[in-house]
Amino acid sequence: MLAVRNVRKLYGADARAYLALDGIELQVAAGEFVCLVGPSGCGKSTLLNILAGFEAPSGGAVDFEGSPVRGAGKDRVMFFQDAGAALLPWLTVEENIRFALRVRKVPKVQWPATIDKYLAMVDLAEHRHKFPAELSGGMRQRLQIARALAVEPKVLLMDEPFGALDALTRRRMHGFLLDIWQRTGKTIVFVTHDIAEAVTLADRICVMSLGPGSRITHVLPVELSRPRDLSEPRAAALYKRVEALLA
Amino acid sequence: MRATALFAGSLVIALALWQFLSTVVFNPFLIPPPLVVLQTAAPMAKSGEIFRHVAISLARVGVGFVTGSAAAIVLGVLLGRLKVLNELLDPIIELLRFLSPTAMIPIAVIWFGIGETSKYFLIFWGTFFIVLINTVAGVMRAPIIRQRAALCLGASPVQIFLLVVIPSAAPYIVTGMRIAMASSFMSIIPAEILAADSGIGFLLQQSSVLLQTNRIFVALLTICVLGFIFDRLFRIAVDRMLSRYMSYIALT
Numbered sequence: 001m002l003a004v005r006n007v008r009k010l011y012g013a014d015a016r017a018y019l020a021l022d023g024i025e026l027q028v029a030a031g032e033f034v035c036l037v038g039p040s041g042c043g044k045s046t047l048l049n050i051l052a053g054f055e056a057p058s059g060g061a062v063d064f065e066g067s068p069v070r071g072a073g074k075d076r077v078m079f080f081q082d083a084g085a086a087l088l089p090w091l092t093v094e095e096n097i098r099f100a101l102r103v104r105k106v107p108k109v110q111w112p113a114t115i116d117k118y119l120a121m122v123d124l125a126e127h128r129h130k131f132p133a134e135l136s137g138g139m140r141q142r143l144q145i146a147r148a149l150a151v152e153p154k155v156l157l158m159d160e161p162f163g164a165l166d167a168l169t170r171r172r173m174h175g176f177l178l179d180i181w182q183r184t185g186k187t188i189v190f191v192t193h194d195i196a197e198a199v200t201l202a203d204r205i206c207v208m209s210l211g212p213g214s215r216i217t218h219v220l221p222v223e224l225s226r227p228r229d230l231s232e233p234r235a236a237a238l239y240k241r242v243e244a245l246l247a
Numbered sequence: 248m249r250a251t252a253l254f255a256g257s258l259v260i261a262l263a264l265w266q267f268l269s270t271v272v273f274n275p276f277l278i279p280p281p282l283v284v285l286q287t288a289a290p291m292a293k294s295g296e297i298f299r300h301v302a303i304s305l306a307r308v309g310v311g312f313v314t315g316s317a318a319a320i321v322l323g324v325l326l327g328r329l330k331v332l333n334e335l336l337d338p339i340i341e342l343l344r345f346l347s348p349t350a351m352i353p354i355a356v357i358w359f360g361i362g363e364t365s366k367y368f369l370i371f372w373g374t375f376f377i378v379l380i381n382t383v384a385g386v387m388r389a390p391i392i393r394q395r396a397a398l399c400l401g402a403s404p405v406q407i408f409l410l411v412v413i414p415s416a417a418p419y420i421v422t423g424m425r426i427a428m429a430s431s432f433m434s435i436i437p438a439e440i441l442a443a444d445s446g447i448g449f450l451l452q453q454s455s456v457l458l459q460t461n462r463i464f465v466a467l468l469t470i471c472v473l474g475f476i477f478d479r480l481f482r483i484a485v486d487r488m489l490s491r492y493m494s495y496i497a498l499t
Contacts, residue, residue, distance in 0.1 A: 052399060054398075076399060078396065086392050086396040091491075103401045103406050104400060151400050
C-alpha cells in the first residue's frame with residue numbers, strides 16, 4: 001500500500017548540509033500496523049512527514065497505492081503528539097470534528113450521525129461541548145483520533161502520539177487504538193522511541209539507526225497474539241532484542 | 248467584592264496624595280487640589296464645553312484607529328503569508344515604525360492642513376505600525392502543526408488560511424489593537440496641541456497659554472478617564488465576541 005524506495009533526505013545545501021535519511025526502504029501492506037523505532041533525532045518524524053507528503057524526499061520515491069506521493073493526500077492523515085496544537089482550540093470537541101467533515105466536503109446530512117458515531121467510539125460523547133483546553137491530555141488525543149477517523153482515511157500516520165501522556169493513560173490509549181484498528185482495518189505507521197510501546201502495538205517493528213544518513217537497519221515481525229503481555233518470555237525477548245539493536 | 252474595595256481604596260489614596268502635594272508640598276496654583284478641579288469641571292460639563300472637545304477628539308481617534316487597524320490587518324495578513332512581499336517591505340516598515348505620530352505632526356500639517364484630515368492621518372500612522380507588526384507575527388506563528396493537520400484532513404489553502412491561520416492570529420491582532428488604541432489616546436494630544444482649534448489637546452494648549460492650571464487639570468483628568476473607559480470597553484467587546492479565540496493562549 002505504501003512503498004518507500006531508496007528515500008534520502010538532505011537538509012540545507014553545500015558544506016553545512018545535513019543528510020537526515022539515506023537509503024530508506026519500507027513496504028507497508030494494507031491493514032498493517034508498523035512501528036518505526038529509533039533514537040531521538042534519527043529522522044523518524046522526517047520519514048513520517050515524507051510519507052504524509054508534508055516534505056518531499058531529496059532522492060528516491062514514495063508510492064501510495066501505486067502512484068507517487070506529491071504533497072499531502074486525504075487518505076493519509078497525520079496524527080500529532082501535540083494535540084493542543086493540532087486541534088483547533090477555539091472550536092468545541094464536536095465542532096473540531098465538524099470542521100474535518102466540512103473541509104472534507106462530507107454532505108451536511110451525514111454530519112450529525114458521523115459526529116455521534118466517532119465521539120462514541122472514542123468515548124467523548126458527553127464532553128462534546130467542551131473546548132480542547134478543558135480536556136485532559138488523553139482526551140485530547142482521543143479527540144484527535146476521532147477527528148482523523150471521521151474523514152475515513154486509509155492510513156494513519158502517528159508521530160509519537162502518546163509520548164506526552166502518563167504511563168497509565170498511555171496504556172489505556174494503546175488498548176483503545178488497537179481496538180479501533182482491529183475494528184476499522186486502517187493501515188497504521190506509528191513512530192515511537194518507546195520500545196515497550198512498539199512491542200505492544202506493532203505487526204512489524206522497523207529499527208532505525210542514528211543519523212546522519214539514518215536508515216532502517218532491521219525489520220522485526222512481531223508474531224505475538226494481542227493483547228500482549230510484556231512480561232511474557234517471547235515479548236520480553238523481543239524487547240531485549242530491539243533494545244540491543246538500538247544500543 | 249475585594250477587588251472593588253481595593254480599587255476604591257486606590258482612588259482614595261490617590262486623592263489624598265494629590266491633596267497633600269497640592270496644599271503642603273507645592274501650592275494650589277501649580278497643582279490645583281481635587282475640589283478646585285471638580286469646581287472647574289462642573290460648569291465646563293454643564294455648558295457642554297468639555298463634551299464638545301471630548302467628542303471631537305474621540306471622533307479623530309475613532310476614524311484613525313479604525314482605518315489604521317483595518318489597513319494594517321489586511322497588509323499584515325498578506326505579509327505574514329507571502330514571504331517575498333514580507334522580505335521586500337520589512338526593511339521599510341522597520342525604519343518607518345520609529346517615526347512616532349508626534350514626529351509626523353509638522354509634515355502632516357503641511358500635507359493636510361490643520362483640519363480633521365491631518366489628525367486622522369496621525370492616528371492612522373500611529374495605529375498602523377503597531378497593529379501591522381502584531382498581525383504579521385500572529386500570522387507567521389500560526390502553528391505549522393495545526394495547518395498540516397487541517398491540510399491532511401482535506402482543507403484547501405484558502406480554508407487553511409481563513410479557518411486556521413486567521414483565527415490562530417486573532418489573539419495577536421487583538422493585542423496589537425489594544426496597544427494601538429492606548430497609543431492613539433496618547434498621540435491625539437500632541438497633534439491637537441500643535442495643530443488644532445478643537446479637541447482635548449487644544450483645551451490643554453489654550454489653558455496653558457492663559458495659565459489656567461485648574462482647566463489643564465480638568466483636561467488631563469478627562470484624558471485619563473477616557474483612555475481607561477475605552478480600554479475597558481475594548482476588553483469587554485473582545486470578551487463578548489472573541490473569547491473563544493482568546494482563551495486558548497495558555498494551551499499552545
